[in-house]
Amino acid sequence: MPQNLIEKIVQKYAFGLDEGQIVQSGDYVSIKPAYVMTHDNTGAVIPKFKSIGATKLANPRQVVHTLDHNIQDTSEQNLAKYKKIEEFSKSMGADFYPAGRGIGHQIMIEEGYAWPGTVAVASDSHSNMYGGIGCLGTPIVRTDAASIWATGRTWWQIPPVAKVELKGKLKKGVVGKDVIIALCGFFNKDEVLNYVIEFVGEGLKELSIDQRLTIANMTTEWGALAGVFPIDEITINWLYKRAEYINKRGLQGVPSDADGNGRHPRINIERINELEKDLKHLQPDPDSYYSKEITIDLNSIAPHVSGPNSVKVMTSLPEIKKEKIKVDKAYLVSCVNSRIDDIAEAAAAIKGKKIKEGVKFYIAAASNEVQYECEKNGTWQTLVDSGAITLPPGCGPCIGLGTGLLEDGEVGISATNRNFKGRMGSPNAKAYLASPAVVAASAVSGFIDFPWDEAVSNISAAIESKSRTHKSKVNVKILEGFPEIISGQLVFCNQDNMNTDGIYPGKYTYKDDITPEEQAQVVMENYDPEFKDNVNAGDILVGGFNFGTGSSREQAATALKYKGIQCVIAGSFSQTYMRNSLNNGYLGIEAPELVDDLKNKFGKDKLTVLTKIEAKIDFKNSVIYADGKEYSISPVGTAAQELIIDGGLENWVKKNI
Numbered sequence: 001m002p003q004n005l006i007e008k009i010v011q012k013y014a015f016g017l018d019e020g021q022i023v024q025s026g027d028y029v030s031i032k033p034a035y036v037m038t039h040d041n042t043g044a045v046i047p048k049f050k051s052i053g054a055t056k057l058a059n060p061r062q063v064v065h066t067l068d069h070n071i072q073d074t075s076e077q078n079l080a081k082y083k084k085i086e087e088f089s090k091s092m093g094a095d096f097y098p099a100g101r102g103i104g105h106q107i108m109i110e111e112g113y114a115w116p117g118t119v120a121v122a123s124d125s126h127s128n129m130y131g132g133i134g135c136l137g138t139p140i141v142r143t144d145a146a147s148i149w150a151t152g153r154t155w156w157q158i159p160p161v162a163k164v165e166l167k168g169k170l171k172k173g174v175v176g177k178d179v180i181i182a183l184c185g186f187f188n189k190d191e192v193l194n195y196v197i198e199f200v201g202e203g204l205k206e207l208s209i210d211q212r213l214t215i216a217n218m219t220t221e222w223g224a225l226a227g228v229f230p231i232d233e234i235t236i237n238w239l240y241k242r243a244e245y246i247n248k249r250g251l252q253g254v255p256s257d258a259d260g261n262g263r264h265p266r267i268n269i270e271r272i273n274e275l276e277k278d279l280k281h282l283q284p285d286p287d288s289y290y291s292k293e294i295t296i297d298l299n300s301i302a303p304h305v306s307g308p309n310s311v312k313v314m315t316s317l318p319e320i321k322k323e324k325i326k327v328d329k330a331y332l333v334s335c336v337n338s339r340i341d342d343i344a345e346a347a348a349a350i351k352g353k354k355i356k357e358g359v360k361f362y363i364a365a366a367s368n369e370v371q372y373e374c375e376k377n378g379t380w381q382t383l384v385d386s387g388a389i390t391l392p393p394g395c396g397p398c399i400g401l402g403t404g405l406l407e408d409g410e411v412g413i414s415a416t417n418r419n420f421k422g423r424m425g426s427p428n429a430k431a432y433l434a435s436p437a438v439v440a441a442s443a444v445s446g447f448i449d450f451p452w453d454e455a456v457s458n459i460s461a462a463i464e465s466k467s468r469t470h471k472s473k474v475n476v477k478i479l480e481g482f483p484e485i486i487s488g489q490l491v492f493c494n495q496d497n498m499n500t501d502g503i504y505p506g507k508y509t510y511k512d513d514i515t516p517e518e519q520a521q522v523v524m525e526n527y528d529p530e531f532k533d534n535v536n537a538g539d540i541l542v543g544g545f546n547f548g549t550g551s552s553r554e555q556a557a558t559a560l561k562y563k564g565i566q567c568v569i570a571g572s573f574s575q576t577y578m579r580n581s582l583n584n585g586y587l588g589i590e591a592p593e594l595v596d597d598l599k600n601k602f603g604k605d606k607l608t609v610l611t612k613i614e615a616k617i618d619f620k621n622s623v624i625y626a627d628g629k630e631y632s633i634s635p636v637g638t639a640a641q642e643l644i645i646d647g648g649l650e651n652w653v654k655k656n657i
Helices: 005-013 042-051 076-092 104-110 125-133 142-151 176-186 202-206 209-217 233-249 269-277 317-323 340-350 368-377 379-386 436-445 516-522 555-563 575-583 592-602 638-646 649-656
Strands: 028-031 035-038 063-066 095-097 119-122 136-139 154-157 161-167 196-200 226-228 292-297 304-306 314-316 329-332 360-363 411-414 430-433 461-465 485-492 540-542 568-570 588-590 609-618 623-626 629-632
Touching: 005 028, 005 119, 005 136, 005 196, 005 226, 028 638, 035 104, 035 142, 042 076, 042 142, 063 076, 063 104, 076 095, 104 119, 104 125, 119 125, 125 136, 125 209, 125 226, 125 233, 136 226, 142 154, 142 575, 142 649, 154 638, 161 202, 176 209, 176 292, 176 304, 176 314, 176 461, 209 226, 209 233, 209 340, 233 269, 304 317, 314 317, 329 340, 329 436, 340 368, 340 379, 340 436, 360 379, 360 436, 368 379, 379 436, 411 436, 485 592, 516 555, 540 592, 555 575, 568 592, 575 588, 575 638, 575 649, 592 609, 592 629, 638 649
Parallel strands: 035 063, 035 119, 063 095, 119 136, 161 196, 161 292, 196 226, 329 360, 329 411, 411 430, 485 540, 540 568, 568 588
Antiparallel strands: 028 154, 292 461, 304 314, 304 430, 485 609, 609 623, 623 629
C-alpha cells in the first residue's frame, strides 16, 4: 500500500502494530514520539503526572523541559514556579533548559531533538515548526504530556494529509513569511483545518531552513496540525553546517552528552550520515494518497500584511501603503521570525535609519545563541543603533506577557505568528503581521511600509479535493471489553461549527463539584434547551462539521457521555475536542457522507431531530449501516479501543505504569 511521507514517519513511531499492518490517514495508533517538550506549562503537567500515580519518567531521555514563556516576570511567585520545575526536571533526569536559553521550539531545532524523519511533540501549538526540517511536530494537550512522561507513549489519529506544491521562484523581497501569509489569506475557509500539510515542488529550493521553519510554524494559524517539508539536500547541508558549528562551539549547556566522548548526543556526523543513507525510505511513494492537493506559484506572491486581528485577512503592500496606517509599536520577536536570517533582513531594511519618534520597536532573539551570532555579525547592533528596545531571548509580547504590550487604540505591526484580538495586549488595539523587513521599515516610517519597490501581487493558486480510489478492507481486531457492534437511534443536530459553549455552557465549567448527573442535565443547553428532555440513553448523536470547536473544556465530551449518548458522529471534529473526548473514554466518529445525507433529508429548520433511524455501527468492518445505506468510517483500532475500555487516558496510564 503506497504511503505519503507523513504515514511513513508515523509507521516508524507507532507502537504495537499488528504484523504487516500499514498505517494510513484516519487510523488510530499508539505513538511513541522521539521527544516530548513542555515549557512553563510543565508546572501544570507535574500534578497530572503525580495524580495518575507515576513516580518516574518512562524514558528520561525522551523528555525536554524549557522555560521560555514568562521569563520577564521576576516576581517571587514566578521564580518559585521556575525553581519547582527545574528541581522536578533534574530529579527525574530530564533535559532542562533554563530561562534565557531561548524559546523551546528553537531549542528543539538547535539541539537536534527535532530530527528529520522522526516524531516530536510539545504541549504548545507551534510545535508544527519542527516540520521545517522534516520532523513531524504536532501539539498535544497536557494530559498527553503526562501520559508520555509516565509510559513513553500516547494515542494519535492520523489526520488527513494535504499536499502543497510550491512552484516557481520568489521575487525580490519576498520571504517565507509572505508565503505563509499568502496561504493563510488566500485559502481562508478552513480548507486545511486539522490536516497535516506536506510541502513539495520545485519551489522548495528557494527556501532556506529558516524560511521553512517560519512557514511550518504558521501552518498552525492556517488550521493544520502539522506542516512538514521534505528531507532534501538543503536539510542535509544545514545539518552538516550545524554539526560543524557545534564542534567549534563545544557542548556547554547541553544537558545530556550521551556517550561522554565530546560528541553532541543528537547532532553529529555519524547520525547525519545514517540519515542520508535512509533518505530513499523517507520519500512519499508514487501514487501515495492526499485528501487535498494545493498548488501556489511563488512568483505570484508579493509582500503581504495579515490583519488586523486575523490571519485570514491579507492585504498586499502596495494597497496597504496607500492607507498610511499609523504604527505605534513594532515587534521582531517570537519563535516564528527571530532567527539569524530574520534579524539580518530587518537590519538591512533599517541600516543607517532611526525609529520614528513615537514608535517603539521591540526585538528579542529566538535563543541566546541567535543573539550571540547576531551580535558577532553586527546585525543586532544595527537594530539597537536604530533605537530598537531589546528583550531577553524567549516569549513575551507575542502572547501578552512582559514589556511592550499593545494599549487601547494602538496599532502594532509584528513578525509574530498570531494577531488574535487582545492576544498582544488590549482587545481595543489592532495587530498586523508581516515579514521582518516590513516590520522594521514600518518602525522607521511610522506607518505600514516596505523598504524596497513592491512587486504587484496576483496570487496564482488552486486547490483540488481527492477521493481515495481504493481503501483497503481492514478486518479490525476487537479487544475484549469493546463492542463489535453498537446500535441506536440517530439524533441529528445539524449545526456546523458547534462550539463547546453550545454543548456545555461556560458558566458551569469551573464548578468543580458538579456531578455527572448535573452535567447531563445541562448538556446542549445553549444550543437547544429541549435537547436533554428529548434524547434517551442509548441514542447516537450526529452533529455537523467541525463539531466541538472553541474552548478546550473537557466537559463538552463528558456531559454527552453522562447523558447516555453512546457516541458522537460528525462530519468532522475539532481536534482538541477529539483529544478531550477520547482522553475521557468517549468515542467520536467522522462520517461526512452520513451527515450530508441527514442534512438533505431533514434540513436545518429544527435544532434537534429525533430521526427514528436505527443505526448500526460495525467496528470490526468499519461501517455504519443507516437508513438503508452503508457508510465507511476510519478503523477504530486497538489504541482507541483501549481508552474506551479503560474509561480514558488517565486510567490507561495507571494500568500501564
